[in-house]
Amino acid sequence: MRKILHMQRIIFLMLGCGGLLMLSGCQGENSRLDQQLKDERTVVLGFAQVGAESSWRLSNTQSIKEAASAEGMQLMYINAEQKQDNQIKAIRSFIAYQVDAILLSPVIETGWENVLNEAKLADIPVILTDREIKTEQPDLYRCFVGSDFHKEGKMAGEFLKKKFKGYKEEINIVELYGTIGSSPAEGRSRGFKEVIKENPNFRVICSRSGDFMHSKGKEIMKDILDEYQDIDVLYSHNDSMTLGAIEAMEEVGIRPGKDIIIITIDGEQKIIDALKQGKVNCVIECNPKLGDTIVDLTKRLLKGENIPRTVFVEDMVFTEWDDLSLIAPRGY
Numbered sequence: 545m546r547k548i549l550h551m552q553r554i555i556f557l558m559l560g561c562g563g564l565l566m567l568s569g570c571q572g573e574n575s576r577l578d579q580q581l582k583d584e585r586t587v588v589l590g591f592a593q594v595g596a597e598s599s600w601r602l603s604n605t606q607s608i609k610e611a612a613s614a615e616g617m618q619l620m621y622i623n624a625e626q627k628q629d630n631q632i633k634a635i636r637s638f639i640a641y642q643v644d645a646i647l648l649s650p651v652i653e654t655g656w657e658n659v660l661n662e663a664k665l666a667d668i669p670v671i672l673t674d675r676e677i678k679t680e681q682p683d684l685y686r687c688f689v690g691s692d693f694h695k696e697g698k699m700a701g702e703f704l705k706k707k708f709k710g711y712k713e714e715i716n717i718v719e720l721y722g723t724i725g726s727s728p729a730e731g732r733s734r735g736f737k738e739v740i741k742e743n744p745n746f747r748v749i750c751s752r753s754g755d756f757m758h759s760k761g762k763e764i765m766k767d768i769l770d771e772y773q774d775i776d777v778l779y780s781h782n783d784s785m786t787l788g789a790i791e792a793m794e795e796v797g798i799r800p801g802k803d804i805i806i807i808t809i810d811g812e813q814k815i816i817d818a819l820k821q822g823k824v825n826c827v828i829e830c831n832p833k834l835g836d837t838i839v840d841l842t843k844r845l846l847k848g849e850n851i852p853r854t855v856f857v858e859d860m861v862f863t864e865w866d867d868l869s870l871i872a873p874r875g876y
């Protein structure tokens with residue numbers, strides 16, 4: 545049976561190079577075929593990635609590719625360009641190809657039932673990486689590995705409470721929202737608001753989506769600066785949008801980190817540099833290096849071991865009050 549599946553995969557590969565694999569390019573497919581011909585037991589993983597919208601994402605992709613390759617696993621990688629439809633198509637192709645497991649970082653939380661039921665029927669386990677889904681059917685995936693976004697939002701709120709301890713004046717907050725309907729944006733917004741509602745003088749005066757992208761963060765911040773004169777705080781759901789927003793502020797003579805207090809999430813090197821320059825006040829880390837944990841869990845799952853349902857990675861907080869010389873180079 546295993547041999548038949550193996551032959552089917554090879555035929556699929558030969559036929560499919562013009563279709564699914566166009567999404568990620570056909571580079572390396574010959575070597576993949578060679579490897580499969582040599583070793584029919586090579587584990588094949590399908591990875592439906594969100595896109596390439598941020599430095600965080602590039603580092604996350606690299607981490608998963610490196611971890612799979614270190615274990616000798618084949619990775620069919622799809623960059624879905626932030627579109628759920630592309631991820632659904634990719635998953636259907638992974639099913640047709642009969643991969644051993646599917647790694648899915650869902651762009652948004654809802655709308656996965658049909659395709660994940662198809663994976664379930666095909667007996668292909670699904671591991672959610674980085675982002676979560678909302679579903680009434682818990683058996684649609686085996687495990688989630690990533691950050692606790694709700695906790696990240698709460699940590700952002702805690703910083704703000706500390707920063708403005710004792711203030712009675714109104715504090716006007718602008719929220720740069722990530723992708724609408726995505727688990728990081730929803731969790732970060734909810735956690736933040738839960739904490740700041742304890743201070744009645746904290747007001748979110750404007751919340752707009754920059755889709756986690758630098759260019760949109762800049763564009764939206766420009767519009768917001770035109771519309772609102774009195775902004776005290778920017779809470780941004782990721783560093784890419786924050787770096788764009790900082791550019792927008794500086795272009796009109798606003799001093800980021802001083803005239804407007806900035807809280808951001810991810811912790812990439814450029815934002816740590818900005819923290820050191822006093823342009824950012826608080827950075828909540830979101831660790832993109834999920835590859836080793838995901839590959840280890842996948843191996844255990846394929847061996848038939850029980851694996852945990854949820855694995856949250858540890859995230860740190862860096863603030864203007866810390867000894868910033870102690871922060872190790874970030875590598876992303």
Ligand code: AHR
Pocket residue numbers: 597598599600601674675728756781782783784809810830
């Ligand atoms: O899902 C994680 C978020 O997605 C990261 O914070 C962001 O940079 C990325 O685009």
